[in-house]
Every structure is written in structure tokens, then in C-alpha cells.
Amino acid sequence: MGLLRETWHLLATAFRMERKWRPQGQAITEFDRLFEIALTSTLDSLVGSAGAWHGPDVFTEELIEAIGKVLDPYQWLWSEHSRTMRISAVDGLRSDDEWQDMADFIRSYGADLFHASQLTLGNVRAILHNGVDWYLEYLEEEQDPLRPIKLLEDLDRGLYDRERAVWCLEQTYSIIVDRFDRFLEYNTTTTQSDYGEMLFSLLDFLRLEVRYDRDAWNLTPLTLVHNSLARNQLTEASEIWEATFEMQTADIAEQHLEDLERLQKQYGMRMPTITDHLNERFVKPLDVNRILALVKQSVEDARQGVKDSEAFTKLRAEVNDYLKDSWGSGVDVPNWLRQMDREISEASRTNYVGRPTAEAELELPPVPISLADFQSQTKTWKTSLIDPYRRRGRKKSRGNSTDPDTSESTDEPDSSDAD
Known part of the structure; x- marks a missing residue:
């Protein structure tokens, strides 16, 4: 609807409300989904409007500059959210001291406790359900x-120390349940899995993978921008964005691969899925974005009986390029195939008039914004949506009023700390 600034403020308010009322301990967050919806909708509105601002010769340059202005506050908000997020159960071993304690524990006691025959998913879940103390008894x-x-x-x-033993066991079992696909691969492709005291080798690989995942998570806003450009068929802009993204992430991607090579030599084992994952170098998801962007048109062409579909030809070429350096372990379906399957199912869905689903989208005609309106919104982006004079008046009335209905604060949280 052209309310770019208002969308960000609504998202920021939802973020602050969730943090304020979040229960103690681990909690499920809806902010990831809200963030994706808000940023994607903002980008789609911006892309649809920017074409009318200037001629085609400067469109790409102006569009990328405009996206940068919108992205900065979203990037800050995502960084704040990421500080409180646990990517995986392996996050509990981020400290080197805790990791050393865990590795020593497994070396000393793993032969009795962590043989593969004892680590079926049902057994491990039962232990966690009843408690590790119960299991020791x-x-x-x-x-x-x-x-x-x-x-x-x-x-x-x-x-x-019994308390320390309980912590080590609980962490290990939680990681196995959380990353059971990786444990299954470890159990079927390595000889180390025959020895319970070697389970720490798997955990070390998982620690490396979660560090990579943490960095990839922090790059989510940039990936969403590329996805929006690809889906809107803005090839030149998406290629420029992809080249810049690859240049910015090259050093850290190389560091993760060096760490992977060190672990492979240290333990004399390979984890194919983790190797594939780190070889993505953060840019493989951008290849998946291009693949998914071609699915809808390919399905439309197939439905209409188009024999030589240009979209499908491009789709097949993109998939073949993707597979050149993506092997997998053969144990589980790769994530990109799962994404493609969901995209095909979504594109193949026929129009159904009936009861809407929980995720039903409300389709509204796009409302373009002018360049002057966009510039006005970006200049006052972080300014509160509530008029300052009204805010002062409210504070005075709250100070003099004892009515709980009038004394409740409805002010927009201050977002000036986003600078």
C-alpha cells in the first residue's frame, strides 16, 4: 500500500512486544516470519514503483541505491533479533571451555553410554522426556x-560431579535429537560411529556447521533482497547484488572451509552433507533463489501446453549448474529439493473458492509510490509515527489522570537507537 515506513515501525513494535512478554527459558518466536513478510512486501512495492522514477538506463542503479536505504533499518532490526536466537542445540557448546569439558566427558565415558545401538531416536527422546537423572538411576x-x-x-x-555429568548427557542427547539427520549420516558413513567414545568428533563438525549457520542467518536480509529481485525478473540488478554479496562474504566463507579441512584431517573422516553445506559459501542459496523464481512460469507453461518453454529451459540449466558441485550424502533429501517441491506444489495449486486456510494471502492491487514520497519516507524513517505534541499531551494527561483506560501508554517505542 506504499506505507514502507509504517511497515517497518509496525515490525519494530512487534519485535519489542515479543521481547517484553517473552516467557522465561526457551520460547517459539514468530518474528522470523513477520520479518520476511514485511521486508519482502516492502521490496516488492519498491521494485514495482521504481520503474516509473527514471528512464531504463539508470533504473538498476537507482533501484539498488533505494534498496540500500530501506535495507539498513531492517538489517539493524534483524541483528537485534539474532542476538537472542538459538540456531541449534549445538549453540550450547559455543564456549571453548564447555566444549573441552564435553569432549573430555565423551572420551572418558562414551564407550558405555554412546554406542550407536543405544542412540536410537526413540531411546534418546525417552531419556530427555523422563530426565537424565532418571536415566542415571x-x-x-x-x-x-x-x-x-x-x-x-x-x-x-x-x-x-553428578551435576556436570547430567549437563553433558543432556546436551549430547539434545544435539542428537536436534540434528538426527547428521547423526544418521555419521552412523552410516563413518567408522568412528562404531565407538561411543568418538562421538565428540561428530559434535566438533556440528560446532563448525552451526558457526556457518550463524553467519548465514545474519545475512538473511541480504538473501531476501536477492530473492525479491530474482522473482521480479530483474536479472541485471540481481546479478549486481549477487556479485557484491559474494565479494563481501568470500573471506569468512574461506575461513569456514579451512576449518572444515582441519577437522577432516584431525579426525580422518568426512561428513558429505556438512561439506556440501559449507561449500555453498553463502552464495548457493542465491542459486536456489534463481531456480525457485523460474518454477511458477514453468508450471504455467506446462499447464498451457507450451512445448518449448523458455522458463523451463532456464530452470533445467540452473538445476544442472547447481548439481555440478552439490553431491549430498544420499541419506536425506537435500533442502533445496524440499524448497523446490513446495514451490511446485504452490504454483500447481488451482484457484479454489471455499474456506480460506490459516496462511491465506490477501491479494490487494499494488499502490505505487512516487520518488518524492519515497525520499520523504526515508528521511523520517526512524522518527516516531505519533506526533510529538500529542505525545507530550498524553504524558501530561497520564500524570493527572487516575483512569486506567486513559493512563495506559500506547506510544510507539523509540527507535532512535537504531542508528
């Missing part, structure tokens, strides 16, 4: 006197 009651469990002996003798 169960082991104490059921252990074979002829084959004592080393951890239980050390706990009885006071050689190892």
Missing part, C-alpha cells in the same frame, strides 16, 4: 555387575 539399578559402567563408578567415588 535406571542405569544404577540395571547395570551388569560383571560389566560396570565407568561413569557410575566415578560418581559413586566422587571422582566426577
